[in-house]
Amino acid sequence: MKPYAQSPLLVTFCGADIGPWRIVSATTVCGEPLSPAPRLWIGEGRDTPALPDARWSLRATTSNARYTAASELSAMQSKQEGLGRPGATRAALIPISKSPTWWGMAQDARRAIFEETSHHIAIGLDYLPAVARRLHHGRDLGEPFDFLTWFEYAPEAEPAFDEMVARLRATPEWTYVTREIDIRLARD
Amino acid sequence: MKPYAQSPLLVTFCGADIGPWRIVSATTVCGEPLSPAPRLWIGEGRDTPALPDARWSLRATTSNARYTAASELSAMQSKQEGLGRPGATRAALIPISKSPTWWGMAQDARRAIFEETSHHIAIGLDYLPAVARRLHHGRDLGEPFDFLTWFEYAPEAEPAFDEMVARLRATPEWTYVTREIDIRLARD
Numbered sequence: 447m448k449p450y451a452q453s454p455l456l457v458t459f460c461g462a463d464i465g466p467w468r469i470v471s472a473t474t475v476c477g478e479p480l481s482p483a484p485r486l487w488i489g490e491g492r493d494t495p496a497l498p499d500a501r502w503s504l505r506a507t508t509s510n511a512r513y514t515a516a517s518e519l520s521a522m523q524s525k526q527e528g529l530g531r532p533g534a535t536r537a538a539l540i541p542i543s544k545s546p547t548w549w550g551m552a553q554d555a556r557r558a559i560f561e562e563t564s565h566h567i568a569i570g571l572d573y574l575p576a577v578a579r580r581l582h583h584g585r586d587l588g589e590p591f592d593f594l595t596w597f598e599y600a601p602e603a604e605p606a607f608d609e610m611v612a613r614l615r616a617t618p619e620w621t622y623v624t625r626e627i628d629i630r631l632a633r634d
Numbered sequence: 635m636k637p638y639a640q641s642p643l644l645v646t647f648c649g650a651d652i653g654p655w656r657i658v659s660a661t662t663v664c665g666e667p668l669s670p671a672p673r674l675w676i677g678e679g680r681d682t683p684a685l686p687d688a689r690w691s692l693r694a695t696t697s698n699a700r701y702t703a704a705s706e707l708s709a710m711q712s713k714q715e716g717l718g719r720p721g722a723t724r725a726a727l728i729p730i731s732k733s734p735t736w737w738g739m740a741q742d743a744r745r746a747i748f749e750e751t752s753h754h755i756a757i758g759l760d761y762l763p764a765v766a767r768r769l770h771h772g773r774d775l776g777e778p779f780d781f782l783t784w785f786e787y788a789p790e791a792e793p794a795f796d797e798m799v800a801r802l803r804a805t806p807e808w809t810y811v812t813r814e815i816d817i818r819l820a821r822d
Contacts (some may be wrong), residue, residue: 452734454774492776507774512700516740546640552704557741586642586695586774588680 454507457582458489459539459594460500467537467631475615477543477625486539486631504541506582506594513560518567525574534578534598537631538607541584541591548622549585564617573610576603591625642695645770646677647727647782648688655725655819663803665731665813674727674819692729694770694782701748706755713762722766722786725819726795729772729779736810737773737780752805761798764791779813 461469461483469486472479483501496503511519548556560566570579578598585592599607611628614620649657649671657674660667671689684691699707736744748754758767766786773780787795799816802808 452738454776456776507776509774510737511741514740515742519740549698550640552702552707553699553745554703583774586697586771588642588644588695 454509455490456492456505456507457594457596458494458496459504459596460487460489460497461485461502462487462497462500464497466633468634470630470632471628472630473628475626475628476623477627480541480627480629486629504584504591504594505587505589506584506591507587508580509583513557514567518561518571521571522567522574525571527575527578529578529580529596529598531578531598531600533600535633536599536601536604536607537633538597538611539629539631540595540597540611541593541625541627541629542595542623543585543590543592543625544622545624559619559622564614564619566614566617566619569610569613569617573603573606576600577607577610642697643678644680644693644695645782645784646682646684647692647784648675648677648685649673649690650675650685650688652685654821656822658818658820659816660818661816663814663816664811665815668729668815668817674817692772692779692782693775693777694772694779695775696768697771701745702755706749706759709759710755710762713759715763715766717766717768717784717786719766719786719788721788723821724787724789724792724795725821726785726799727817727819728783728785728799729781729813729815729817730783730811731773731778731780731813732810733812747807747810752802752807754802754805754807757798757801757805761791761794764788765795765798 461480462485465485465487467486469483472482481501487497487500489496514522561568576599580596582594582596583592584594597607649668650673653673653675655674657671660670669689675685675688677684684693702710749756764787768784770782770784771780772782785795
């Protein structure tokens with residue numbers, strides 16, 4: 447996968463019979479589940495169609511930062527590592543949707559919950575560079591999930607990753623999450 | 635046209651031979667022009683395809699507020715009127731793109747230029763309720779324009795509308811605009 451692109455990059459994630467990642471588990475945290483699938487296939491770019499026989503297909507796009515302040519962005523950029531590290535043989539795809547109440551709030555109200563109250567960025571920083579991450583936005587594309595977040599890490603970082611998602615799920619921000627699936631993957 | 639939708643609404647604007655709006659003028663403010671067309675056709679929803687014989691076709695979606703603070707949102711909501719007023723027989727469609735430098739900036743840096751320095755929201759408030767407005771986002775859709783802003787007003791409000799766009803174009807924010815077309819329309 448390419449690193450954060452300057453221009454938005456459309457990414458298609460398919461639960462299918464083929465693909466480089468084996469689906470180890472798919473836990474429905476809340477909302478409607480996805481159909482079971484053995485493997486995850488990932489296509490990048492607008493000219494890459496979904497696999498025709500996929501069990502499910504989710505699309506979303508990288509974009510500009512929506513909440514991150516300049517000081518936070520430079521802290522992240524100085525600590526984070528890119529996708530595709532040879533040792534990062536574990537991954538997670540976490541599709542999430544938020545409620546109409548969340549989306550109806552003004553920018554400063556959402557930012558206050560996101561960071562000043564829930565410390566979303568600060569929590570993420572605690573797990574850099576072990577966990578590499580790329581966020582994709584689906585809401586404006588009419589997709590079923592507002593966000594598809596992709597994480598990569600080494601097998602020994604899995605307990606830390608579990609701790610990170612548990613801390614995030616305990617925040618006030620997460621009371622606005624209406625659907626969440628936690629899909630864990632291994633590259634083999 | 636429907637008012638601000640809670641869910642994103644995909645809108646397709648076509649320069650064509652048919653459509654409810656006559657194109658009075660199309661001025662290229664900066665960047666590449668659009669092909670000339672006599673009329674503007676507007677389609678709403680993801681199931682509405684572009685006109686097959688359109689001269690050009692631009693798509694973008696309504697979305698959540700990106701910069702507006704709660705106090706500004708309530709000031710706007712208490713003053714603004716909806717689209718489709720019988721007396722609003724003039725309109726403008728202003729497609730705009732911004733530079734990679736703009737999109738690479740953190741949220742607080744963009745907000746500071748947008749409002750604290752350029753007073754984008756405050757300027758817009760000066761022309762409510764005479765000018766009704768709906769903003770559509772195209773960047774994450776891979777469209778040629780980052781924004782398509784649609785404005786409706788009565789013929790007697792045209793000088794005020796001209797003043798508003800002149801004030802916006804004189805702001806520091808506008809130094810990041812790389813392409814802008816000012817399309818004026820009349821309903822007949």
